[in-house]
Amino acid sequence: MIKKQNLRINVLAAAVLSMTAGMGMAQAADFKVSAPQKSTTAQQQGVDRIIVKYHAGTAAARDSSAKLSVVNSAFARASLSGVTANANARVAAFSPQVVRRLGVGADLVHLKSRLGAADLAKVLAELKADPSVQYAEADVKLQRVDLRPREVSPQLVPDDPYYAQYQWHLSSATGGINAPAAWDVAQGEGVVVAVLDTGILPEHPDFSGNLLEGYDFISDAETSRRATDDRVPGALDQGDWVENDNECYAGSLAEDSSWHGTHVAGTIAESTNNGVGMAGVAYKARVLPVRVLGKCGGYLSDIADAITWASGGTVTGIPANANPAEVINMSLGGGSACDALYQDAIDGAVSRGTTVVVAAGNSAANAANFRPASCNNVVAVGAARITGGIASYSNFGAVVDLAGPGGGGGVDGNPGGYVWQAGYDGATTPTSGAYTYMGMAGTSMASPHVAAVAALVQGAVADAGRDPLTPAQLETLLKQTARNFPVTIPAGTPIGTGIVDAKAALDEALKEPCTEDCGPTAIPLTNKVAVAGITGAAGSEALYSFEASAGKVVSFVTYGGTGNVSIYVGEGSEPTTTAFKAKSSRAGNAETVRITAPVAGTYYIKVVGEAAFTGVSLLATQ
Known part of the structure; x- marks a missing residue:
């Protein structure tokens, strides 16, 4: 059952604010957003998994013993700190083993011991120097990108009881996406949007018939909290709580489960005009939940395979995806510029016609130094406040394409500082609480608004009997139809062409094609x-x-x-x-x-x- 009297503000699963029947929302005492969350690095994590892709036509590309020989040779050549100078002993100390082949054709290699940052750089350099190697990467963990609390004309007007009071991000003329006007035209019917995240709580009563089964791609039992390392059908969010400080990396904090994927999926396709809870943007689209984030985040290798599978590509050992996604949303990220593996997986998805929408990140820094926002062929989304200005935490820069509502946190109060959608109030497992609604802030919240508008557009052009837009065409459309920021965005922190506008995007997509004396609109x-x-x-x-x-x-x-x-x-x-x-x-x-x-x-x-x-x-x- 849904716990309607207990709505929660959650900025990375945070403080609870209660609302009793017939009364307004109480303000949390001194609820403030902390400094931007820093992304973990290989140095903080240590690495016991690396990814290697070999050039086509080489022996290593097709022969398992040749693959291992290349990796062993790299360890034998590398001069590693604290390890014997004997080459064979160095190889034995790390005992590399090829675990599996990824969907992009690279191999995941597991090491018996962890490599620190300096030694990792030496091993990767030796691998990249091998003429048979196309690329070599560390298989680091990436995290969801939301914020951490320091403390605890005719338009459809939905009858969802919390829509009018809380969901400014859908209808506000300054900070919203102009969804009500768009709902008269399209609702995303027939479009599949994959949400690569912490999974989903499928029994939440505000998801009615629009969830596909999905898949859990986490291949590490400690991260997934399942009994084995096996990937499994379904994408149940098992919880991503962390018991102790410093458990994920040096400086990380203990935290409750976030239920992040359910909130993100709610923005995209929460049931609307059903008399329950809140509204979603493309509420007749179908969400394909793909679980890639668990305790302490998720491995790059799992995320890359999830991108491949969600877009209709082949991943060895996983059944074919019967519902390839037209749009993928990734409200996740980590430090460093785009790596070859991420780009490989994204390029594959785009070649299959899937538009990839990603969060720019929450470090108030240049998004060129964060992945996947810095990858080519993605729609990178910055975060705007209810005022239409840039959120203080939002990453920025030339790689950011446009903005969506992300919320300004406590600076804009409650509910105006947060994006509100479906959630859960359990602190750990999906059986520890009750279904509710949460207010969260971050580029994690901005990205699904853009992904959902992309779904509205693709559904509308299909209904009009036209071919779907290519990812490049859809990206251009979203950027060109974005609404101008109502306040000045500082020149040093650009977050794209404007705020995504659902109705303007539909109007442009549905223009009658020119048949004579045609030229560009100028x-x-x-x-x-x-x-x-x-x-x-x-x-x-x-x-x-x-x-x-x-x-x-x-x-x-x-x-x-x-x-x-x-x-x-x-x-x-x-x-x-x-x-x-x-x-x-x-x-x-x-x-x-x-x-x-x-x-x-x-x-x-x-x-x-x-x-x-x-x-x-x-x-x-x-």
Whole structure:
């Protein structure tokens, strides 16, 4: 049964706030969000698992004894601290064993003893120097990305009893995603969204018929809290509580179970307009829960296999996925730039037509130094507050594509500081409490809003009888239709083109295709009349057009304002940053392109934000 009178604010499974029938939510005493959570590193964890992929056509790529020979040779060559100088003894000390083959074709190798950071670097360097090796990586654990508490027109208006009071992130004109207007158009029906997370509590009463069985990919019993290392059908969240401080890595804290995956899945497809609890964004989509995070996080090798399987790829020993996901959400991450294994798995998913949406991370740092946000072919999502401004913890930078509601934590109060969805109040196991609703904050919460809007779009275009958008097309659509931030985002901490807008994304996706005299949608320029006040985020693009006559020099100039822009010019077609007739890309906003011998026709001018910019003017002269 659901415990409706006990809603919980949970920022990484945190303090409980009670609400009695007929009364408002009580404020927790001195509830504050701590400094951003740091990602664990190989040095903190120690490593007893490494991943090696061999070049196709080499003996090691096909022969198990050759694989082990390559790894043993790397250990024999490496000069490891505190280990005998005898090469054979070094190999015996770590006794590498090939455990299994991953879905991307790499091999997981288990070591008898852990390698510290310095020795790990030496072993990986020796492996990478072997001509048969394509890449070698540490199989480190990654964590969910939410925050830790220091202390304890016609629109569908859902009848879910807590929707109006708590779920600002769906309807607020400043910080929300414009979901009510979108629900009149699409609800995500027929679309599968995989949630790679801590698993799911399938008996929560606000998931009604929209959960697929899923799979538990955790291959380590201590992490999964199952009896064996075997991967198993279903994705029941067994709890990710940690009993003791310093148990996961130096400086880690004991904590209760987070029920993170259930909350994330709720944002995507919690049952809506059913008279129960709260609402989800794409509430007729089906969630494919894939468990990859447990106690102390989850291994990179398991996450990579889960990406492959969820998108319809083959993973040895696991039954084929009967419901490949059109969209994958990963509200998880860790320190370091994107590694080859992650990129391999993501590229495979994208090649199968799956859009991969990821959280940017919560370290208030450049997302280029975090994975998977820094990987290519992902939609990386930063976090915005109820005000529409950047959340203090959100990672930022050029790799962040757009923002979603993540909540500002205590700075915006309750409920406005948190994203509210389905949850559980048990401290440990899934039998230790009652179903409830939780308020959480983080880029973990922002990412599923974007994934759910992607599901709305794919469902709508299918209903219209059109082919689904490719991952690249869908990413472009989401970025271009994002709503401008209602407050200024500091130029040094950009979080993409704007806040995801569900209705705008649907409107653009469902535009009738042009059949004659077609050209890109652009803002027309008038000769010698400047367009002023152009503003955008890092990575944003704005397209203008100019009708030129033949023979007379035409110039396109930007000037004024702050920030940094480039301009790209196309003759008769829209330019890109890699295909153009001419460009100007200097530091700042003073850009000039001169076409000395123009042809008669349309020139397209694209203004691109190299960094966030504001107050720029564009002038065409002929």
